Amino acid sequence: MHQYYKYTGFYSFVWKSIKKAIIPILLFVGALFALDRFVLDIEETLVMVTETYSPIVILSIFFASESLLGLIPPELFIAWAGKSASPILYLSFLAVASYVGGIVSYYIGRGITKIPSVHEAMELKLAQHIKNTRKWGGFLIIVGALLPIPFSITSIAAGIINFPFSSYLMFGLLRFVRFYLYALVIFEMV
Template structure:
């Protein structure tokens, strides 16, 4: 009887969550995000193939980069990007890792840099709330993102970690609303899943 009661309670809670996310437009938001994400991914793949076929040997270019610049320098640049607004597409760095001496090792370092960059962005969001003028400006520019983070919390962080949308912005919004830090760390681990999943495709291409 107790198990049945627990099972019913769990189903009721899941049903209520489903209704809430349906009512607030979470599923629609995810659908739009996926559609938006697919286009840049396809464009990126097309650009790489076109660049490799018509302009230059991409393999040679990536090998040149690995021979010219130190891995520490490249990963530092990526970490800086992921700590700000995710200005440089991670796919470029994943392609670099694929041509490095130790692809999985450097891919893991990139994923860790992205994860740590999200933490820096989170605390950046927390810090912003302590500067009224900056806080007001950021809330205007990121109003929709902050509103969505308040509504959907952890689920939006999961989407930000997995989909090719700037993870830094999601992290900043999480910091601004003071989303529980330990939960943020846990959901952010999905960033590693994203990097390994994308590497399966990009490593084959380059």
């Protein structure tokens, strides 16, 4: 398996992708620490949000975010769940919302390819990238499900490359693992 990945260029593909993701992740973590230390107390804000807004509103906002581009980090919602009356229940609702939002994103990706100009651009300009993504799609979905990369973007990409839906659903289940593992850390911090 190692030889196959080495010959096909998988390792260099993953390394380039990781190099692109490291700086945004570090910037986000740094911004969160700076925000918490110098601007506002995140824990206090989470308590205020928990007391002010109904769980349905918060879960709906999270579902919308996970269905579109995943612009709001799930870690904030996981921290919110930790401050709620039933942390494990709301964490489970968040994981389900993220998983279902990923499915919506998958179908958004499938719909995007039906736009003639997008289809043409994919075939001409992104042919090699799409070939690699199809080749290693399962691994990329696993990375998107477990790491702090927007899962909706990974799901849209899976839809665009027409990754087998049943395999997508199976790999996407790792999203639940991510939520519970991250909760172990985040619940202790807030």
